[in-house]
Amino acid sequence: MEYDVIIVGGGPAGAMAGVSAGKVGVKVLLLEEDKEVGIPLACGEGVSKKRLEEFVKVKENWIATKIEGAKFYSPSGRSFWVKYPEVGYILERKIFDRDLIAMACNEGVEVKVGTKVVGLSREGVKTTRGEIKGKIIIGADGVKGRIGKWAGIDTTLTSKDFWIGYELLLGGVDVKVGEIEFYFGREIAPGGYGWVFPKGEGLANVGVGVYPLLANERVTKYLKRLIKKRFKTYSVLGEYVSIIPTKILKNLVNNNVCVVGDSGRLVDPISGGGIGNALLSGKIAGEVAGESIKRGEIRYLKEYEKRWFSLEGRNMRFRMKVRDVFMKLKDEDLEILFDFGERNFGNKTINEINEMKIIRGIIKFSPKLFKLGVHLLR
Numbered sequence: 001m002e003y004d005v006i007i008v009g010g011g012p013a014g015a016m017a018g019v020s021a022g023k024v025g026v027k028v029l030l031l032e033e034d035k036e037v038g039i040p041l042a043c044g045e046g047v048s049k050k051r052l053e054e055f056v057k058v059k060e061n062w063i064a065t066k067i068e069g070a071k072f073y074s075p076s077g078r079s080f081w082v083k084y085p086e087v088g089y090i091l092e093r094k095i096f097d098r099d100l101i102a103m104a105c106n107e108g109v110e111v112k113v114g115t116k117v118v119g120l121s122r123e124g125v126k127t128t129r130g131e132i133k134g135k136i137i138i139g140a141d142g143v144k145g146r147i148g149k150w151a152g153i154d155t156t157l158t159s160k161d162f163w164i165g166y167e168l169l170l171g172g173v174d175v176k177v178g179e180i181e182f183y184f185g186r187e188i189a190p191g192g193y194g195w196v197f198p199k200g201e202g203l204a205n206v207g208v209g210v211y212p213l214l215a216n217e218r219v220t221k222y223l224k225r226l227i228k229k230r231f232k233t234y235s236v237l238g239e240y241v242s243i244i245p246t247k248i249l250k251n252l253v254n255n256n257v258c259v260v261g262d263s264g265r266l267v268d269p270i271s272g273g274g275i276g277n278a279l280l281s282g283k284i285a286g287e288v289a290g291e292s293i294k295r296g297e298i299r300y301l302k303e304y305e306k307r308w309f310s311l312e313g314r315n316m317r318f319r320m321k322v323r324d325v326f327m328k329l330k331d332e333d334l335e336i337l338f339d340f341g342e343r344n345f346g347n348k349t350i351n352e353i354n355e356m357k358i359i360r361g362i363i364k365f366s367p368k369l370f371k372l373g374v375h376l377l378r
Helices: 012-024 093-106 146-151 219-230 275-295 298-328 331-345 355-365 367-377
Strands: 002-008 028-032 046-048 063-073 079-091 110-113 117-121 124-127 130-139 162-171 179-183 193-200 203-210 235-245 257-259
Touching (some): 002 012, 002 124, 002 275, 012 028, 012 130, 012 275, 028 093, 046 275, 063 193, 079 093, 079 193, 093 110, 130 275, 130 298, 146 257, 162 219, 179 219, 193 219, 203 219, 203 235, 257 298, 298 355, 331 355
Parallel strands (some): 002 028, 002 130, 028 110, 063 179
Antiparallel strands (some): 046 079, 063 079, 117 124, 124 130, 162 203, 162 235, 179 193, 193 203
16 A cells, blocks of 8 residues: 655654645555553643643643743852743643554654664655555654655764753652742752652653763653652652653655654753644645655655744854853853842743844843853844
């Protein structure tokens, strides 16, 4: 059997690509290597409410908790709270991912789990079960990025192009539901941050994202340090390790292959969050793939790349600059940023964030950070 579109990977990017391509009315096959969608989990499960609602009608059973604000901790242990009503959700990713796949099935997409793709061919993909023919291939295979590599798209990650994420699901912990926590400093998470994302009473995702070039210890030690600092008692209910790419690719399309989500390195360079960009890239790729088939022009797939960079290219490049500046900050610099944050946002309620306005304010606030931050405004 031959398909118009083959999607490799059943995460949010792949599922949304399936939904979009299916709506166009083309024949779509989605292949998932694992035997169950949403497993294993490698995510803090946080997502912007506004961004999620751009793509789907949110179901109550997707939501573990609603985020109402955040508490920030400086390297020295100072803290302040910012109220941000209904800013986002902590998801139940296993349920969320499963339901997205179900949405794709409802659009006519055929799904095969437990099917590993081991290469590309002239007419489709090679799997451990044999070759499957397809006209367009969408790589949604996560951080592995093998589909892109096989197609000639440079998805290679060097040590400067990713964070290492390490997270534990903890039970029996003292957390406030609706209040997420962020921890900064070289002892907790060099080049990144630590987080506590409550999922319910006494339950939380607790993790760190560490930039390997700045780390002098194993990522497990950083997380243990955060947990020891934050909790008196706890039980470990789950363990997750992930690679979080922070790289902008020059190309997202080559011939009849395109890459989406983590496979396309479309992760927020500041937060490391990937769900929103996964949904957006999957939606665009699925639509364009379907349009390409309908038009009988495979080369039209390049339109996906154009649309993505038109919508998000400038924002991604800006956020990459911010990330590069953040990497250079020492703990004393982070304390200055904390002073700025506490003065302008501490114990206040906000409804939106203007990043450029914040950067201008930081540069004006601290002459010491002026040289580092001024090029962000260019």
